[in-house]
Amino acid sequence: MLVTPGFINTHVHTSGNGGDYLLHDTVKTDYRTANYLSFAAPLQGKMVPPTPEETAALRAFVMLHALKQGSTTIIDVGGWRGDWDGYARLVETLGVRVYTSPPFRDRNTYTDAQGRIYYATDTAAGERGLQEAIAFIRTYDGAAGGRLRGLLNAAQVETCSVPLLRACKDAARELDVPVHTHAGGNLLEFQRILEEYRKTPIQFLADLDFLDERTLIGHGVFTTAHPWTHYPFGDDLRLLAERGATVSHCPYKYAKMAITLHSFQRYRDAGVNVALGTDTYPMDMVAELRWASMLAKITDQNYLAGQPRDVFHAATLAPCRFLRRDDLGRLAPGAKADLLLIRLDHLGAAFYVDPIKALVDFGCGRDVDTVIVDGKVLVAGGRAQHVDEEAIYARAREATQRYWERLPAWHWAGCRVEQIVPPAFPLHRAP
Ligand SMILES: [Zn+2]
Structure with missing residues (x-):
């Protein structure tokens, strides 16, 4: 089998992904409401978490689902609140490596009865949220045998005020932890920041001194380099490179929305540190390698773009910069024993010369046979060794079902999930 370092998945919402179907099917006809707003902008006061x-x-499912498909380190960039002691116990039990803290913002997003998005300021909630995140890091950083670590999550660039973003970055420096925010993630956000501050989201964050080597930018798609922004003033890629910030590129999720980075190769050539993440389902880091490689070629119309070594680097060594870890993402003396054994020799695959090229070309997350984190074998023969997969799957399916059942109560048009996601063909089930 191919032995590789475990992948570092830089964009996972461990509890928020019951909304995936809404994200990718609902709103394709209206890109202004697309992306997370499709399920994070309910009728005010109507959403029961x-x-x-x-x-x-959901958390147990997402962590195990990602782990089994190659993510040995998960950057949890936020979702529903919950029982944080329970969270730490879950990381302990599942054996995965996680960087997180509860996300916060001081501008909530809602839709009115006509489906129009608006932002409602709640300064106190932002301050409370940041304090909760700091307390989380003080309590849990280093828990689960050092596998649970702190990272501050200012939710989205346009849902956090300037004072909150400044306070977040100050706290991150004081705690010496990395910081994440979503920026350049959708066109609406890009335009809002431009209207409010006369700057692109990247220029805005750079001027706030928010961007540095410890900063992870979720997505960073809508920049001066993206054709949809029609904004040629300044050079966001140069800014990202100069400040040393990392961009979390989630190629498959964006491809589903007919969007991509312009481009993986151009970012790299400009000196931007690009890491990979899955964001939504399926959290298959092997598939993301292929999507990153192929989309780079298509975007640049250059088959030499998106080389296997470069996308593999993006899943392993690149994220180590903002994490400031030289003991992850590599096979070397002194590095953590976070390893994958990947089976490429079977009838579903082709014969190959170079295993990394083969992995990018035809591998998939289900080829991951063995997952080892911190020297402990968590998955062997493709099966979790330490937890009951069926029970975790069944509980998460039930929780997702209930999430979908509650949808008409908070959706602006009262739609059911079947209306939002019309079946490809009429469904017939056995009686
Ligand atoms: Zn996200």
């Missing part, structure tokens, strides 16, 4: 049990069920 999942119970702590449901949140815990």
Whole structure:
């Protein structure tokens, strides 16, 4: 089998992904409401969050789902609140490596009865949220045998005020932890920041002194380099490179929305540190290698773009910069024993000369046979060795079902999930 370092998945919402179907099917006809706003902008006061049990069920599923498909380190960039002691216990039990803290913002997003998005300021909630995140890091950083670590999550660039972003970055420097925010993630956000501050989201964050080597930017798609922004003033890629910030590129999720970076190769050539993440389902880091490589070629119309060594680097060594870890993402003396054994020799695959090229060309997450984190074998023969996969799967499916059942109560048009996601063909089930 191919032995590789475990992948570092730089964009996972461990409890928020019951909304995936809404994200990718609902709103393609209206890109202004696309992306996370499709399920994070409910009718005000109408959304009942999942119970702590449901949140815990989703978290367990997401972490195991990602782990089995090659993510030995997960950057959890936020989702529903829940029981944080339980969260730490879950990381302990599942054996995965996680960087996180509860996300915060001081501008909530809602839709009115006509489906129009608006932002409602709640300064106190932002301050409370940041304090909760700091307390989380003080309590849990280093828990689960050092596998649970702190990272501050200012939710989105346009849902956090200037004072909150400044306070977040100050706290990150004081705690000596990395910081994440979503920026350049959708066109609406790009235009809002431009209107409010006369700058692109990247220029805005750079001027706030928010961008440095410890900063992870979720997506960073809508920049001066993207044709949809029609904004040729300044050079966001140069800014990202100069400040040393890392961009979390989630190629498959964006491809589903007919969007991509312009481009993986151009970012790299400009000196931007690009890491990979899955964001939504399926959290298959092997597939993301291929998507990153192929989309780079298509975007640049250059088959030499998106080389296997470069996308593999993006899943392993690149994220180590903002994490400031030289003991992850590599096979070397002194590095953590976070390893994958990947089976490429079977009838579903082709014969090959170079195993990394083969992995990018035809591998998939289900080829990951063995997952080892911190020297402990967590998955062997493709099966979790330490937890009951079927029970975790069943509980999360139930929690997702309940999330979908509650949808008409908060969706602006009262739609059911079947209306939002019309079946490809009429469905017939056995009686
Ligand atoms: Zn996200």
